Amino acid sequence: MPTRDIPAVVVxxxxxxxxxxxxxxxxxxxxxxxxxxxxRLGITAAQIRKDLSLFGEFGKQGTGYPxxxxxxxxxxxxxxxxxxxxxxxxxxxLGRALLHxxxxxxxxxxxxxxxxxxPTKIGRRVGAFVVQDVARxxxxxxxxxxRLGMIATPASAAQEIAERMVQAGVRGILxxxxxxxxxxxxxxxxxxxxxxxxxxxxxxxxxxxxxxxxDELPGAQPCGHHDEG
Amino acid sequence: MPTRDIPAVVVxxxxxxxxxxxxxxxxxxxxxxxxxxxxRLGITAAQIRKDLSLFGEFGKQGTGYPxxxxxxxxxxxxxxxxxxxxxxxxxxxLGRALLHxxxxxxxxxxxxxxxxxxPTKIGRRVGAFVVQDVARxxxxxxxxxxRLGMIATPASAAQEIAERMVQAGVRGILxxxxxxxxxxxxxxxxxxxxxxxxxxxxxxxxxxxxxxxxDELPGAQPCGHHDEG
DNA sequence: TAGATTGTTAATCGATTAACAATC
DNA sequence: TAGATTGTTAATCGATTAACAATC
Numbered sequence: 001m002p003t004r005d006i007p008a009v010v011v012x013x014x015x016x017x018x019x020x021x022x023x024x025x026x027x028x029x030x031x032x033x034x035x036x037x038x039x040r041l042g043i044t045a046a047q048i049r050k051d052l053s054l055f056g057e058f059g060k061q062g063t064g065y066p067x068x069x070x071x072x073x074x075x076x077x078x079x080x081x082x083x084x085x086x087x088x089x090x091x092x093x094l095g096r097a098l099l100h101x102x103x104x105x106x107x108x109x110x111x112x113x114x115x116x117x118x119p120t121k122i123g124r125r126v127g128a129f130v131v132q133d134v135a136r137x138x139x140x141x142x143x144x145x146x147r148l149g150m151i152a153t154p155a156s157a158a159q160e161i162a163e164r165m166v167q168a169g170v171r172g173i174l175x176x177x178x179x180x181x182x183x184x185x186x187x188x189x190x191x192x193x194x195x196x197x198x199x200x201x202x203x204x205x206x207x208x209x210x211x212x213x214x215d216e217l218p219g220a221q222p223c224g225h226h227d228e229g
Numbered sequence: 230m231p232t233r234d235i236p237a238v239v240v241x242x243x244x245x246x247x248x249x250x251x252x253x254x255x256x257x258x259x260x261x262x263x264x265x266x267x268x269r270l271g272i273t274a275a276q277i278r279k280d281l282s283l284f285g286e287f288g289k290q291g292t293g294y295p296x297x298x299x300x301x302x303x304x305x306x307x308x309x310x311x312x313x314x315x316x317x318x319x320x321x322x323l324g325r326a327l328l329h330x331x332x333x334x335x336x337x338x339x340x341x342x343x344x345x346x347x348p349t350k351i352g353r354r355v356g357a358f359v360v361q362d363v364a365r366x367x368x369x370x371x372x373x374x375x376r377l378g379m380i381a382t383p384a385s386a387a388q389e390i391a392e393r394m395v396q397a398g399v400r401g402i403l404x405x406x407x408x409x410x411x412x413x414x415x416x417x418x419x420x421x422x423x424x425x426x427x428x429x430x431x432x433x434x435x436x437x438x439x440x441x442x443x444d445e446l447p448g449a450q451p452c453g454h455h456d457e458g
Numbered sequence: 459t460a461g462a463t464t465g466t467t468a469a470t471c472g473a474t475t476a477a478c479a480a481t482c
Numbered sequence: 483t484a485g486a487t488t489g490t491t492a493a494t495c496g497a498t499t500a501a502c503a504a505t506c
């Protein structure tokens with residue numbers, strides 16, 4: 001498996017292929033062409049064929065790709081043919097939503113542990129989880145052998161939590177805190193910040209927002225601290 | 230303003246610059262070099278200078294960029310010098326988290342309306358919002374002149390909701406539903422699906438997940454329907 | 459002045475697309 | 483067979499980087 005020297009932009013598309021293939025399978029398709037897959041994703045057929053060809057020859061001329069087999073291949077390539085246990089730090093409104101989210105399990109992930117620093121939250125149940133004291137983060141992560149972490153804390157806490165996760169053996173972090181984390185280059189980091197996405201859209205939408213009132217966009221502090229995401 | 234023919238990849242970085250500049254301002258910096266900004270974002274200094282030069286000459290040799298002025302410029306370029314009203318559809322766990330999120334307002338956004346189809350939710354208060362019947366979506370969006378929508382419904386409902394939003398005048402959609410939306414090319418669409426990010430990381434992490442038990446990754450339905458995100 | 463840093467150019471690097479022989 | 487579609491090549495296209503004159 002030439003898992004090295006695969007362009008990052010190709011890797012970033014593979015999960016989209018997998019997701020679309022799963023929907024196709026649920027619809028009853030047993031084979032799918034690069035053209036049809038591309039249509040469903042807004043990606044050109046040539047792009048998809050080129051990407052997949054980096055990992056092997058999965059298709060058949062004249063008929064396309066066998067859906068089930070390609071799903072298996074992509075799950076193997078992405079290492080989601082096994083389930084990854086994750087740790088969540090930050091059980092605010094967002095953390096609670098993540099704890100209740102049913103979409104992780106069947107796509108290869110499971111939240112195993114949830115932490116917060118708030119004494120009023122520690123020990124309480126949220127869904128199937130008991131919120132643990134973040135003071136015990138390192139010990140708990142090590143004993144559960146956790147490799148993936150999710151951060152849903154205020155931005156002000158995210159860097160420290162990330163460092164402690166890495167100390168405890170975490171190799172990949174998905175952060176909802178709106179701040180860039182400074183971490184060793186061998187640690188995988190991904191970010192989710194809805195405002196970033198919104199601002200990418202408003203660039204193209206023109207000046208149609210509403211006039212800002214004084215306390216919404218104060219000049220002295222035009223961006224705010226973005227806690228509790 | 231040459232707001233056209235700006236590469237999309239440049240546009241996608243501008244919100245990151247703005248966010249980092251705001252933190253710098255909160256730390257008391259009045260000027261910042263492209264090198265320092267790049268260090269904080271994991272982006273090369275040349276990249277930042279090149280990107281910004283597409284919009285004007287904002288810096289000064291020897292000293293760098295004036296933080297406050299560059300923030301103003303980026304907010305103008307991204308059209309977040311005004312506040313954008315948004316509509317949210319889907320008041321499940323994720324929708325509630327979005328309704329409680331304090332990070333929108335000071336970065337240029339405000340949820341104005343929230344909708345759901347569940348009769349037990351309609352009319353109930355969530356934070357400062359009263360959940361409205363999604364049957365009234367078009368009428369309410371038009372009368373409030375909403376241009377931005379957020380979708381936090383099950384994947385199975387997302388396409389229909391998106392089409393109805395567009396019908397009602399929405400020009401940009403941020404979707405948390407794990408499905409690609411088929412919409413007119415002039416509609417801006419951005420997606421947030423945490424599993425996509427997680428799978429991008431596990432590609433690099435090697436085969437360290439836990440063996441899947443039968444009911445976690447069933448062969449017959451290896452991906453599941455991903456509702457309620 | 460000396461040191462630092464921008465804006466811009468040219469070179470390098472990488473990704474996407476078009477086209478088509480192979481073949482199912 | 484005829485039609486369809488892959489895998490791959492070569493060409494095009496676009497983005498990043500390095501370097502440096504200009505200048506604060």
